[in-house]
Amino acid sequence: MERIPILKMGDCLLVTVQVDMHDQMALTLQDDLTTRISQTKAKAVLIDISALEIVDSFIGRMLGNIAGMARILDAQTVLVGMRPAVAITLVELGMSLPGVRTALNVERGMDLIRMSPANRSRHDRESR
Amino acid sequence: MTASQGEQLPIRTSEEVVVVRQAVRKWAVAAGFSIIDQTKVVTAASELARNTVVHAGGGTVLIEQITSGERRGLRLTFEDSGPGIPDIELALKDGYTTGNGLGLGLSGSKRLMNEFVITSTVGHGTKVVATKWK
Numbered sequence: 273m274e275r276i277p278i279l280k281m282g283d284c285l286l287v288t289v290q291v292d293m294h295d296q297m298a299l300t301l302q303d304d305l306t307t308r309i310s311q312t313k314a315k316a317v318l319i320d321i322s323a324l325e326i327v328d329s330f331i332g333r334m335l336g337n338i339a340g341m342a343r344i345l346d347a348q349t350v351l352v353g354m355r356p357a358v359a360i361t362l363v364e365l366g367m368s369l370p371g372v373r374t375a376l377n378v379e380r381g382m383d384l385i386r387m388s389p390a391n392r393s394r395h396d397r398e399s400r
Numbered sequence: 401m402t403a404s405q406g407e408q409l410p411i412r413t414s415e416e417v418v419v420v421r422q423a424v425r426k427w428a429v430a431a432g433f434s435i436i437d438q439t440k441v442v443t444a445a446s447e448l449a450r451n452t453v454v455h456a457g458g459g460t461v462l463i464e465q466i467t468s469g470e471r472r473g474l475r476l477t478f479e480d481s482g483p484g485i486p487d488i489e490l491a492l493k494d495g496y497t498t499g500n501g502l503g504l505g506l507s508g509s510k511r512l513m514n515e516f517v518i519t520s521t522v523g524h525g526t527k528v529v530a531t532k533w534k
Contacts, residue, residue, distance in 0.1 A: 293418075294414040294418045295417070328450075330450060333501070357438070361439045364511050365504055
């Protein structure tokens with residue numbers, strides 16, 4: 273089956289969703305990501321959805337689940353690149369993705385991860 | 401109100417839900433919808449198509465370009481011969497679900513469209529007619 277690739281960059285896992293995902297594919301991504309977080313001890317997951325033309329309740333729920341599972345595994349999730357029309361539709365649908373951190377693009381998402389208290393304290397320790 | 405052109409598609413699997421999304425997108429673009437309205441119609445279609453698969457084991461969708469006077473729109477008719485909905489009012493409440501979802505499929509897609517009519521007979525099936533005007 274077709275899978276969404278997960279790239280590792282330092283402490284961060286990077287996922288760029290570039291295809292219109294069917295439900296099973298979204299569930300597979302959820303499973304693959306949680307496995308990779310625990311294998312790689314990643315501290316952050318960055319999900320780029322700038323290519324997604326829609327996010328419906330199923331994909332929205334999957335994104336919320338990923339953020340929740342990552343948090344339990346001690347990693348933070350940042351969702352980046354949501355198109356304005358997708359944001360408008362998602363809120364009107366009744367989902368505001370509580371508990372999911374967002375940033376406008378990959379660059380800002382990376383800044384957010386670097387500036388998070390968990391990473392900062394670790395860098396401070398390492399630089400001492 | 402007259403339907404000028406249309407297309408009917410089967411919805412049996414989650415892969416076919418994606419095919420329905422892509423077809424509805426194509427028709428929404430052809431009808432001249434804005435990006436925001438295209439996104440709303442495609443999202444509503446995705447929710448309703450998934451409902452057809454999850455609750456009724458499959459069905460069909462008819463996508464039609466319609467006109468009423470000067471107005472142009474897109475009408476989506478989802479039909480299945482599943483178990484039917486005993487209480488439509490309850491099914492349309494945010495958060496009500498009989499599956500394992502969030503209960504936003506029906507209520508949310510109703511908000512995304514301009515007209516939304518459900519008819520259902522328990523034991524025979526469900527028909528949802530959802531229209532978006534340009």
